[in-house]
Structure formats: structure tokens, C-alpha cells
Amino acid sequence: MAPAVALAADAPTLSAANTGFMLICSALVMLMTPGLAFFYGGMVRVKSTLNMLMMSFISLGIVTVLWVLYGFSMAFGTDSGSLIGWNSDWVGLSGIGLTDLWDGTTIPLFVFLVFQMMFAVLTPALISGALADRVKFTAWALFVALWVTVVYFPVAHWVWGSGGWAFELGVIDFAGGTAVHINAGAAALGVILVIGKRIGFKKDPMRPHSLPLVMLGAALLWFGWFGFNSGSWLGNDDGVGALMFVNTQVATGAAVLGWLTYEKIRHGAFTTLGAASGAVAGLVAITPAGGAVSPLGAIAVGLIAGVLCAMAVGLKYRFGYDDSLDVVGVHLVGGIIGSLLVGFFATGKGQSDVAGLFYGGGLDQFWKQCAGVFGVLAYSLAVSALLALLLDRTMGMRVPEDDEVAGIDQAEHAETAYDFSGTGGGSRTAAAPAPAAPAESKKVDA
Numbered sequence: 001m002a003p004a005v006a007l008a009a010d011a012p013t014l015s016a017a018n019t020g021f022m023l024i025c026s027a028l029v030m031l032m033t034p035g036l037a038f039f040y041g042g043m044v045r046v047k048s049t050l051n052m053l054m055m056s057f058i059s060l061g062i063v064t065v066l067w068v069l070y071g072f073s074m075a076f077g078t079d080s081g082s083l084i085g086w087n088s089d090w091v092g093l094s095g096i097g098l099t100d101l102w103d104g105t106t107i108p109l110f111v112f113l114v115f116q117m118m119f120a121v122l123t124p125a126l127i128s129g130a131l132a133d134r135v136k137f138t139a140w141a142l143f144v145a146l147w148v149t150v151v152y153f154p155v156a157h158w159v160w161g162s163g164g165w166a167f168e169l170g171v172i173d174f175a176g177g178t179a180v181h182i183n184a185g186a187a188a189l190g191v192i193l194v195i196g197k198r199i200g201f202k203k204d205p206m207r208p209h210s211l212p213l214v215m216l217g218a219a220l221l222w223f224g225w226f227g228f229n230s231g232s233w234l235g236n237d238d239g240v241g242a243l244m245f246v247n248t249q250v251a252t253g254a255a256v257l258g259w260l261t262y263e264k265i266r267h268g269a270f271t272t273l274g275a276a277s278g279a280v281a282g283l284v285a286i287t288p289a290g291g292a293v294s295p296l297g298a299i300a301v302g303l304i305a306g307v308l309c310a311m312a313v314g315l316k317y318r319f320g321y322d323d324s325l326d327v328v329g330v331h332l333v334g335g336i337i338g339s340l341l342v343g344f345f346a347t348g349k350g351q352s353d354v355a356g357l358f359y360g361g362g363l364d365q366f367w368k369q370c371a372g373v374f375g376v377l378a379y380s381l382a383v384s385a386l387l388a389l390l391l392d393r394t395m396g397m398r399v400p401e402d403d404e405v406a407g408i409d410q411a412e413h414a415e416t417a418y419d420f421s422g423t424g425g426g427s428r429t430a431a432a433p434a435p436a437a438p439a440e441s442k443k444v445d446a
Contacts, residue, residue, distance in 0.1 A: 014099065018106050018237070019106075019108060019111055021235070022112075022234065024227065025115060025231025026231070028227025029115065030224075031220060031224040032228060033057070033121055035218075037052065037057055038214075040128065040129045042210040042212070046407075047410070047416075049417035050417050051409050054137065054413065055125070055128035055140055058137075058141055059125040063121045063144065063148055066148060067117045069092055071152075072113050072116065074154065075116065075157045075161060079161060080163075082168065083154060083157070085161050085163070112234065115231055115234075116156070119156075119176060119179075119180060123152050124148055126188075127327065130191065130325065130327040131188070131191060131192065133404060133408060136396065136412065137412045143191075143387060143388065147187065158376070159176075166178070166372045166376075170365070171371065172291075172351070172368075173339065174233075174244065174287065174289065175290070175291075176287050177284070177338045178376045180287070181332070182332055183380045184331055185333070186377045186378075186381040189323070190380070191387075191397075197320075198322055199404055201322045202317060206324075214272070214273060215276055218279050221279075221280060222283065225248055230245040233291065244290045244291050246298075247290035248283065250295050251298040251299065252282035253282070255282025256282065257278075258302065262311065263310060277309070277313070277326065280334075281305045281309035281330050282302040282305055282334075286302065288339045289338045289341055292345070292351055294345075305337045305338060312328070313326045313330070315328075340369050343356050343357060343365045344357045346359065
């Protein structure tokens with residue numbers, strides 16, 4: 001987008017309502033990163049819980065600082081070659097006045113940049129779910145810093161920055177189907193192809209240790225996603241943000257039903273993990289499409305995403321890649337589905353007059369969506385794999401085998417998620433003697 005403009009007599013005036021709305025949306029998006037940490041933290045085994053929480057939480061520190069120093073300038077500064085932006089006045093957020101508005105809006109530039117900062121924070125955190133149980137925390141932190149610099153900031157410019165090639169082509173991505181979810185999902189696939197599988201993959205049980213924690217994380221994500229999606233219209237004056245809010249809820253509910261139906265038919269049960277995963281799949285899929293489709297279209301997007309993402313999570317067993325927490329199956333596949341379905345379900349009555357195939361628009365928009373989807377996918381996959389290979393050959397990406405088996409929490413953080421040392425004590429003055437232990441006992445999966 002073009003540089004900000006100062007308030008003047010012939011310029012838009014600052015809207016207190018829109019500014020307040022966007023600040024609330026920014027806070028909601030920030031909440032999504034801790035929500036993701038809980039979602040992922042509950043899905044891993046006990047011995048990896050804290051590491052999973054920290055892999056998300058550290059992004060709040062690293063990416064926030066880099067966004068201030070140069071990230072915002074790279075993503076939204078003046079275009080260079082349709083590939084990258086730059087504005088020296090924005091380095092360190094210098095040269096920005098309190099009354100400067102983001103171009104074409106009624107919100108301050110500071111509000112726009114902090115809203116987009118939260119997107120930048122969340123995106124690398126999404127990748128972490130694919131790498132559970134086996135990555136050094138220092139290597140992960142350095143990967144995050146490098147990845148946002150050479151992948152996320154440029155891709156954000158392509159998709160949302162004025163002059164970016166996808167933006168100029170007319171690719172519709174309301175809130176991040178390509179820049180966030182396909183970007184993170186492709187990166188996850190690239191990294192796991194380099195670092196390999198967990199010890200015991202497809203042999204040992206690796207069940208979630210706390211499904212209530214998973215459901216709490218999914219609920220926080222669902223709640224925060226209303227800010228993520230509705231706020232991406234940068235105001236609340238014409239009803240498009242309200243449409244996006246409705247479509248976010250509708251598609252997510254439909255995706256839960258789609259995932260659970262598939263799960264019941266395929267596996268014979270409705271699981272809480274399936275419900276939580278279906279909700280995230282629906283949220284991912286509606287993210288690029290929600291400003292362009294009707295609520296009925298949102299139902300279709302959600303149902304399709306729920307079923308196809310449920311099918312996709314099993315691909316890791318067929319093809320042998322260890323996507324620990326299904327980042328590829330949910331975020332990459334869900335992002336592709338939502339982005340491509342814009343070419344079929346766009347009504348021409350939402351964020352723009354662009355209509356999809358089912359509304360008389362032909363396949364023109366579908367081909368544009370394909371260009372955006374596969375351009376981002378290819379770039380993120382290749383560069384992320386190269387970054388992982390560089391780090392693996394220099395400092396090593398994986399923890400030692402003994403640490404992985406014993407538990408990455410203790411090895412990397414010198415802590416454990418749950419302390420049971422003070423539990424089990426009774427108040428009786430004389431306790432009955434404990435029964436003798438059997439010769440063999442079952443091991444509890446850690």
C-alpha cells in the first residue's frame with residue numbers, strides 16, 4: 001500500500017470508532033498466539049508440553065522486535081520490483097507521526113502496523129506444531145528470526161503491499177490464506193523434510209496428553225479469529241467486516257460438522273480432538289474467502305475444508321513425513337482450499353465486484369487464485385527447507401537422541417509442565433501398607 005498521509009483538510013479524518021475497533025482486533029489477534037500454544041501444548045506428550053508452549057510464545061518476543069526494526073518497512077513500504085517494500089522513515093518506526101493515517105483509511109498508521117504485527121507474530125508460531133518433540137530451542141528461535149525476514153515479510157508484501165505481484169494480479173486473500181496459512185504450512189513441510197521424523201514415529205503411541213487443553217486452545221483461537229478476520233477490512237463503515245464476522249462463525253461451525261461426520265464414518269467415533277481440529281480447519285479456510293462469499297458459500301467452504309482436511313491429516317502416514325500436529329494437513333491444505341474456492345463462490349457483492357464461476361464470473365479469478373497459492377507455496381517450501389538445512393549443518397536443529405527420548409522439556413528448559421511431588425499425601429495417622437508391586441507393569445506413555 002502507499003505510504004501514510006498526514007491529516008489535512010482534504011484527507012480522511014481519524015475515526016475514533018474505527019481506531020478503537022482496530023485496537024480491539026489487534027489484541028484479539030495477539031491472543032491467538034497463546035491460544036495456539038495451548039492448542040499445540042495439549043496435543044503433545046507430557047514431556048514436550050512446555051517446549052511446545054515456548055515455541056509459540058517466543059515468537060511474541062522475536063517477531064515484535066524485528067517488525068519494529070525493519071519488518072513493517074519490508075512488508076508495506078514502497079514497492080521495489082513487485083517483490084519487496086522499503087521505507088527508511090519506518091525503520092525503527094521513526095518518522096511516523098501520531099496523526100498519520102494509513103492510506104485510504106481512517107485509522108492511524110500506528111494502529112495498522114500493530115495489527116499487522118500480530119499477524120507476523122502468529123505465522124511462524126503455526127510452523128512449530130510440525131516440529132514437536134525434537135528441535136533445539138535456540139535453533140528454533142534463530143529459524144524464526146531468519147524465516148520472517150526472508151519469507152514472511154516479502155510474502156506479506158506480495159499479497160497485501162501496494163505493488164506486490166499478487167496484490168497487483170488481483171489475488172483475493174482477505175486475511176491471510178496465502179500469506180499466513182499456506183506460507184506456514186509449506187514452511188512446516190520444508191523443515192520436516194530436512195530434520196526427519198521423531199523417534200518412534202508410526203511405532204510408539206503419541207497421543208495428546210490433555211484434550212481439555214486442546215479444547216481451550218481451540219476456543220481461544222476461534223475467539224481471536226474474529227479480530228483476525230473482521231479487522232482485516234481496517235474499519236467498520238460498510239458492512240464488509242460484519243459479513244466477514246458472520247462467515248467466520250458459519251464456516252467454522254460447518255467445518256466442525258464436516259470433520260466429525262468424516263471421522264464417524266471413517267473411524268467410528270466423534271472425538272474432541274476432531275472437533276477442535278475441524279474448527280481450526282474451518283477458520284483457516286474462511287480466512288481468505290470470507291469477504292467475498294455469502295453465508296451459504298461459507299457453509300460450503302467450511303464443509304469442504306472440514307472433510308478434506310480430515311482426510312489430509314492421514315497423508316503423513318502414507319507418505320512418511322512426520323508432521324507432528326498436522327500443520328500441513330490443516331493449515332496448508334485448508335489455506336489452499338479456502339483460497340481456491342474464492343474462484344467458485346465469490347458473489348461479487350462483498351469486498352469487491354469480482355464474481356466466481358458459480359456466480360457468472362467464469363474461471364478468471366480461479367486462475368489468479370492458483371497463481372497466488374502455488375507461488376507462495378513453492379517459495380516458502382524451498383526457502384524454508386534451505387534455512388533448515390543451513391541451521392542443521394551449522395548448529396544442528398535436533399536435540400540429542402537421549403534428550404528426545406527422556407523429554408525435551410527438561411533438556412531444553414530445565415522444567416516440567418506438571419509437578420506431582422506434592423500430591424497423594426493423606427491425612428490419616430496410620431496408613432495401610434502398600435500392596436506389593438507386580439512383576440511387570442504397563443508403562444504410561446509420556
